Amino acid sequence: MLDEQAFIQELLDPKTQNKAFQVLLSSYQKPIYNHIRNIVLNHDDADDVLQNTFIKVFQHLKNFKGESKLFSWLYRIATNEAITFLNAKAKRNGKTSEDFQQKQIENLTADSYFEGDEIQLKLQKAIALLPEKQQLVFKMRYFEEIKYEDLSEILGTSVGALKASYHHAVKKIEEYMTKN
Amino acid sequence: MEPFNLENHPKIKSGFTTPEGYFEQFSEKLLFAIPKEEKPVISIFTRKKKWFMAVAAILILGIMIPFLSKNSSESQSLDSASLENYLAYQTTISPEELVSLLDEKDIEAIETDLNLDDATVESALSGNNYLENYITE
Numbered sequence: 001m002l003d004e005q006a007f008i009q010e011l012l013d014p015k016t017q018n019k020a021f022q023v024l025l026s027s028y029q030k031p032i033y034n035h036i037r038n039i040v041l042n043h044d045d046a047d048d049v050l051q052n053t054f055i056k057v058f059q060h061l062k063n064f065k066g067e068s069k070l071f072s073w074l075y076r077i078a079t080n081e082a083i084t085f086l087n088a089k090a091k092r093n094g095k096t097s098e099d100f101q102q103k104q105i106e107n108l109t110a111d112s113y114f115e116g117d118e119i120q121l122k123l124q125k126a127i128a129l130l131p132e133k134q135q136l137v138f139k140m141r142y143f144e145e146i147k148y149e150d151l152s153e154i155l156g157t158s159v160g161a162l163k164a165s166y167h168h169a170v171k172k173i174e175e176y177m178t179k180n
Numbered sequence: 181m182e183p184f185n186l187e188n189h190p191k192i193k194s195g196f197t198t199p200e201g202y203f204e205q206f207s208e209k210l211l212f213a214i215p216k217e218e219k220p221v222i223s224i225f226t227r228k229k230k231w232f233m234a235v236a237a238i239l240i241l242g243i244m245i246p247f248l249s250k251n252s253s254e255s256q257s258l259d260s261a262s263l264e265n266y267l268a269y270q271t272t273i274s275p276e277e278l279v280s281l282l283d284e285k286d287i288e289a290i291e292t293d294l295n296l297d298d299a300t301v302e303s304a305l306s307g308n309n310y311l312e313n314y315i316t317e
Binding site: 029030058170 | 184185187192195197203207210213
């Protein structure tokens with residue numbers, strides 16, 4: 001997107017809104033879905049969160065000041081929505097977020113939209129044992145291959161701190177994968 | 181066992197998939213879920229602001245009337261000189277009518293106030309062209 005401000009104006013103008021929103025969706029729905037799915041793990045939950053994310057984007061577009069990139073803003077909303085959803089669902093089930101996530105990992109083997117082999121499942125189990133921030137950094141860097149500079153803008157953390165977080169996450173994962 | 185090295189290992193994918201045609205259906209589903217045009221919410225006060233202001237102005241004026249009329253009545257208090265002038269020049273009350281309203285005490289008071297000496301009376305009478313008529317009568 002060459003001129004983000006012009007594109008945002010198209011999104012806000014009722015005459016061009018539909019077309020612009022289609023463009024927004026076709027550009028971002030897949031990467032944002034993958035990002036959400038990596039956090040919530042289950043497809044149905046990811047579908048709900050993706051819908052909430054784009055509705056929120058549409059509702060708050062008029063308040064978007066262009067201080068950050070549209071891409072970062074979308075990821076930030078999606079991340080917040082996914083984490084809030086996960087915590088609320090854990091609470092409804094009377095579990096801590098960590099216990100709930102472990103249960104979600106166990107359910108992956110029966111999930112028809114998870115085609116992971118043994119090592120993929122093992123990696124998911126290893127990730128689930130990490131602290132929340134390290135999980136997020138690892139998933140966004142390893143699976144989604146987002147650059148550190150963009151990660152810094154999305155998560156509001158310095159590049160140095162993100163690199164340290166990723167390094168710690170990799171070490172713990174490697175340790176788990178070696179032992180199990 | 182050889183230590184596992186993530187960087188040396190072939191890239192491990194997340195393994196997540198989606199139902200067929202999910203993203204195409206998602207676009208359609210979302211466009212229905214989003215309101216076409218979000219109308220800004222305008223409060224009734226903003227919309228009828230002029231009318232509210234007009235009614236408020238009328239009410240304020242209505243409340244102010246008793247105070248305004250009280251002030252105006254106070255400012256109209258008359259001094260005796262103005263009253264005297266009015267009676268002398270602006271009304272049809274004749275000097276005779278005014279005299280008839282005076283009693284002995286009033287007349288004495290006037291005489292005392294005026295305190296006329298003979299010279300003044302003489303000069304006043306000598307300047308009066310109708311003096312002879314008065315004497316004849």
